[in-house]
Amino acid sequence: MSRRSGAGGPGVGRYLAGRIGQTVLVLWGAHAVSFVLLYLLPSDAVTIKLMGSTGLEAGSFDPQTLATAREELGVDSSIWSQYVANLGRLLHGDLGISYQRGTTVSSLLGEALPHTLLLAGSTIVLAVVLGIGLGAVIGYVRRPGLREALLAVPPLAVSVPAFAIGLVLIQVFAFRLRVLPSSGTDGLSSLVLPTVALAVPLAAPIAQVFAKGLLSSLDQPYIDTVFAKGASRTQVLRHAVLNSISPTLALVGVLVGGLIGGAVITETVFTREGIGTLTVSAVQSQDLPVVQAIVLISAAAYALATLLVDVLHPVIDKRVTHARATA
Amino acid sequence: MSELDLVPPPAGPDLLDRPSPTSATDADQPRGTRPRSHPLLRPTSLLALLVVLLVVLAAMAPGLFAHASPYDSDFAHKLQAPGGSHWFGTDQLGRDVFSRVVHGTSLTLRATLVAVAIAFGVGATLGLLAGYLRGLVDTVVMRFVDILLAIPSLLLALAVVTALGPGTIKVAVAVGVSSVATFARITRAEVLRVRSSDFVEAATVIGLRRSAVLARHVLPNAAGPAVALATLELGTAIIAVSSLSFLGFGAPLPQPEWGSLVAEGRDYLATAWWLAAMPCSVIVAVVLSANRISRAVGKTGRR
Numbered sequence: 001m002s003r004r005s006g007a008g009g010p011g012v013g014r015y016l017a018g019r020i021g022q023t024v025l026v027l028w029g030a031h032a033v034s035f036v037l038l039y040l041l042p043s044d045a046v047t048i049k050l051m052g053s054t055g056l057e058a059g060s061f062d063p064q065t066l067a068t069a070r071e072e073l074g075v076d077s078s079i080w081s082q083y084v085a086n087l088g089r090l091l092h093g094d095l096g097i098s099y100q101r102g103t104t105v106s107s108l109l110g111e112a113l114p115h116t117l118l119l120a121g122s123t124i125v126l127a128v129v130l131g132i133g134l135g136a137v138i139g140y141v142r143r144p145g146l147r148e149a150l151l152a153v154p155p156l157a158v159s160v161p162a163f164a165i166g167l168v169l170i171q172v173f174a175f176r177l178r179v180l181p182s183s184g185t186d187g188l189s190s191l192v193l194p195t196v197a198l199a200v201p202l203a204a205p206i207a208q209v210f211a212k213g214l215l216s217s218l219d220q221p222y223i224d225t226v227f228a229k230g231a232s233r234t235q236v237l238r239h240a241v242l243n244s245i246s247p248t249l250a251l252v253g254v255l256v257g258g259l260i261g262g263a264v265i266t267e268t269v270f271t272r273e274g275i276g277t278l279t280v281s282a283v284q285s286q287d288l289p290v291v292q293a294i295v296l297i298s299a300a301a302y303a304l305a306t307l308l309v310d311v312l313h314p315v316i317d318k319r320v321t322h323a324r325a326t327a
Numbered sequence: 328m329s330e331l332d333l334v335p336p337p338a339g340p341d342l343l344d345r346p347s348p349t350s351a352t353d354a355d356q357p358r359g360t361r362p363r364s365h366p367l368l369r370p371t372s373l374l375a376l377l378v379v380l381l382v383v384l385a386a387m388a389p390g391l392f393a394h395a396s397p398y399d400s401d402f403a404h405k406l407q408a409p410g411g412s413h414w415f416g417t418d419q420l421g422r423d424v425f426s427r428v429v430h431g432t433s434l435t436l437r438a439t440l441v442a443v444a445i446a447f448g449v450g451a452t453l454g455l456l457a458g459y460l461r462g463l464v465d466t467v468v469m470r471f472v473d474i475l476l477a478i479p480s481l482l483l484a485l486a487v488v489t490a491l492g493p494g495t496i497k498v499a500v501a502v503g504v505s506s507v508a509t510f511a512r513i514t515r516a517e518v519l520r521v522r523s524s525d526f527v528e529a530a531t532v533i534g535l536r537r538s539a540v541l542a543r544h545v546l547p548n549a550a551g552p553a554v555a556l557a558t559l560e561l562g563t564a565i566i567a568v569s570s571l572s573f574l575g576f577g578a579p580l581p582q583p584e585w586g587s588l589v590a591e592g593r594d595y596l597a598t599a600w601w602l603a604a605m606p607c608s609v610i611v612a613v614v615l616s617a618n619r620i621s622r623a624v625g626k627t628g629r630r
Binding site for chain 1: 470471473474475476477478479480481482483485486487488489490492562566569570573574575576586589593596597600603604607610611614615618622
């Protein structure tokens, strides 16, 4: 690390500042998009709020209740001041109050997030292991028929909807073999099936991108040189891996950033507590503050994951420096 | 955009279609000296085309395939396993599952087509404008695309559903909006490539108006990858539409949709596996076929 820091030079700081600025811009934009979608599009946010908090039908509210709710939501002020108020609360760390449950959105997220983080963490590990493993095997095998067969696996895996993978796993491992629970949030055994269900669709593109990079690296002239120097096939593969890991790493960043989306389906299929099931119930009851908060959290996850990958990139692929990027 | 933004589009054609230099022989291509057939005429592609054809027919005329009503219950024959009289078995109300899947085709397919049309129309237009006009338009559009890409597509779709409410077409709009960014990126990249080519420069130099250059020279030559992505997006959109319908945001019950059929079957997973398995298998078969055709179309485009 220290040996290479000279290569980065003063450009690194400028690169980082620019990249962090870009991240902040994306987050600000995500907030604007969520505000437009959730607070400007719905015909009547006041009725939605009242229906959520009282459980009554639309049209059954007396004028007094409606007036109070209008004031609370601030819908009588201009769109611009509503937007500023919404953004201002967010910047103070106030995500608002859930229409549906009456508690703060922060506390709802605080309860749900640990479950989803656990699932996300185990999923990433499994997806990377499966994806890199399959990709490496594809690079290692030499029989064209076998290689083609293995290359056909990832497109197959991405054609299966996440809920179908989950239901098959439940059917086989919970109902037939009775070795793992079909649902629930407690204990490590309840984590296994959801992790597999969530990891398979992520492992497929990882395997594709990694195998693609590996196969094109293996075609480079330097590989012949390494072979000529008497290296074994495994040693040669190591060279190729190091030179083809970058696109895979970028992809993993993108996939990590999108995990909350996948968790929505998987947590529903396995009836697990977490951000995913919270999202579904919030969308069903049009709980706008909760949906907005989840959209923002997932945008932040994406922005941070891709930022981290970009920052770590030169550490892993030594041909890349951030200084060049800003030049 | 710095050089470090190596992030590939989430599901660009490149991910699924990889003519790698070391894999010269295709699995479905008999090795020998015969000339390679057209990618769309290979056995697997023909099978895929047949599946898609059947699905389109089922959407337009469900009566051709299913004679039983998708709604009539028959409690004497409820939860029957697949067999001769009920290909896909019967559900908890004794309804014929095959009939429900066939009749669900039109809603699912309609939602899919609307979603792809929105994604293609809006995304390709944005990409075209950004790539051709460059400058401020490009910056603004691409920053907007970056923002859309940062929100996971399912969550973006769910946010749109929150605003619009449930329903087949609203789900379709949601899925379409959530894939706009990918189309914009692909189209812009392609327009940039075509724009710098000699014939576009020549057309500009001989005095054609910008709109004429755009319509006659840039658009036709840049359309290929966007069209290939649109066919690939069909499969993705079927999965997204079914997912939202599975979560309960599609058409109200008892109207059948592929996703909601799976969701209904989920409650009977322990006793009647076919309720979820049959619609799931249909979804997988159709998505695989759509992706297969997309790859064949992509290969044709490159020749």
